[in-house]
Amino acid sequence: MLVLTFPGQGSQHPGMGAAWAGTESWAVVGRASEVAGRDLAALLLDADANELRATRNAQLATYVTSLVVLDALRRAGLPDPEVVAGHSLGEYTALTAAGALGVDDGVRLVTARGEAMQAAADERPGTMAALLGLDVDGAEAACAEAPDAAWVANDNAPGQVVVAGTTEGVATATAAAKARGARKVLALPVGGAFHTPLMASAATALGAALGAASFATPEVPVVANVDAVPHADAEGWPALLVDQLTAPVRWRPGIEGVAADTRPDDLTILEVGPGGVLTGMAKRIVPGVRVASVADPTDVEGALGLLA
Template sequence: MIVFTFPGQGSQKPGMGAPWVGHPSWELVGEASAAVGRDIEHLLLEAPADELTETRNAQAATFVLSLVVLDAIERLGVEPAAVAGHSLGEYTALVAAGALAFEEGATLVAERGEAMQAAGRERAGGMAAVLGLDDDAVEVACARVDGDVWVANYNAPGQVVVAGSPEAIDDLAALAKEAGAKKVLPVPVSGAFHTPFMAPARERLRKALAATDVRDPELPTYANVDAAPHTDAREWLGLLGAQLCSPVRWRQTLHRLHDDGFGTYVEVGPGTVLTGLAKRTVSGARVLSVSTPADLDRLLEALAAPPAGAVGAHEGEHLFATERLVVSPAAGLFSPAGGLDPGLRLEPGDVLGTVGDHEVRSPFSGVVMGVLAVDGERVTASQPIAWLRTS
């Protein structure tokens, strides 16, 4: 079974949206900008590192680009059996599971980012990654510090993130090294996330959640707070509020997914942080990531191959992984290009026709197996236009 995982703050980097410009899924960037009243395209294409690192910017940019990538994957017909997200990524996962509309998710993420940034200004704090100690040893070190420091992220075996006051983190670092930690590295964030320091942000977020239409997820969605799947909207209202001041139990989530039968982990969004954590945590898992359009082909090729250790393959596995749909970029009347018939070979960027004033271009190469819209048909955005096969 396939689970999609979505990254959190820290995966962003300048210019990370550039590979997606011109892809049909890029239209989500404009929709997000309109929903939150901010120029998300600027963050994804032009913002320098110091601007993009600000909490409100990092969260908005990572959320939107992750959903651009998700939309591109969905256009290929690949769907997960469950979803999970690391911290901010939990909101992306809930959109992917249908619990939040895209615009509602973008609005909540914008409010969350603003609230966390304000809480960081109200009470100075920081975070640090402790490498080479197990969970219990880090917890003991935190307890020995005469100050405010807590475990914030259980990321993977031997990788735990702590958060608290700068002075307490310094003391924790010394105790952790005495206990055998290989390194204690500062995390470039503006607050002590997932600790009691975020209480003011939690109260602000709870008000925003109360005004949001949160629906039951259509897929099991694994929560940071307890590493368990939840499909009840009422539970998610409480879980999202609690998440800001509770540790992210990502290692435990990966183990629970493994115990529940998931063998393929696909990181959807910028960076490969979660890919590395899954490789360290889940033995024998197939771990993949999609952050650029070039990764789409690699994803399909990987899914077409049987997992390591599998005996044989089910009929149709390879057919499924090599079939792709070209969808409409907008709503309107479809007019096919000349010669758009079964057997036609297409390359990325080739025009299949128009929908109103919009050209329908293929984002990938393949042979036309069938045309799914007729001349003059009124189609909707993302409606399939043609069916291709890559081999």
């Protein structure tokens, strides 16, 4: 069984497109630049870490780079997966990979999402932190000590939960998490409290853009972040994508569900795009699973070799 996963914001890094420039798959960047009305090649090749950290840049850069990698894998003979999933922003890439969302609509939606989330973060500033060594119940209890100021934002993997909220709220929640046994707390370099009620204004703005987009029946099921369930039809995605902005990403239960009826050695999970964070999560969620991260051209052959 083959599962494709797509990373979200935070996986971007300077020069993330350099290895792909000049390949046939780089044509994806030109098309996306036309739709976005921006020089995305410059973003993928020349932008520094501070420029890429901005939400409006990070999301487009990650989405487009993942599509470049996907195109290269397909040109090299990647077989069709049985299911796809994307983490936060990566859900848009997963929908595009599944044929549920066209590239043009995807670029427009990711642009709108990034702008809406940036505006919401400017309006209601916040932050995020990863809690290591604490389960989701412990994280929720820690957030309860900062009511209406901190929430669980990502249930990523066993012992890895992300909380988000106001700066003060997250400080209170992380202190409570340490008291409850969290081994380590890592501040995340993001520009807002994503997947919390502080993103409510972004949900309203994104809803209008989603109303103008066309969704088709996906060629393979797409696991939704909000309910951790594979969806095999087009209906419901606009609402799921709006809800995703203010609800936690349920990544761990989503991957657990996909793997539930498959032996780990019969399951291959490929991470398609920059970074390798989801690959590490997959190993923790499904011990013994075959995994590979494809971020540059040198990764393609090895990843396809897992499927031989």
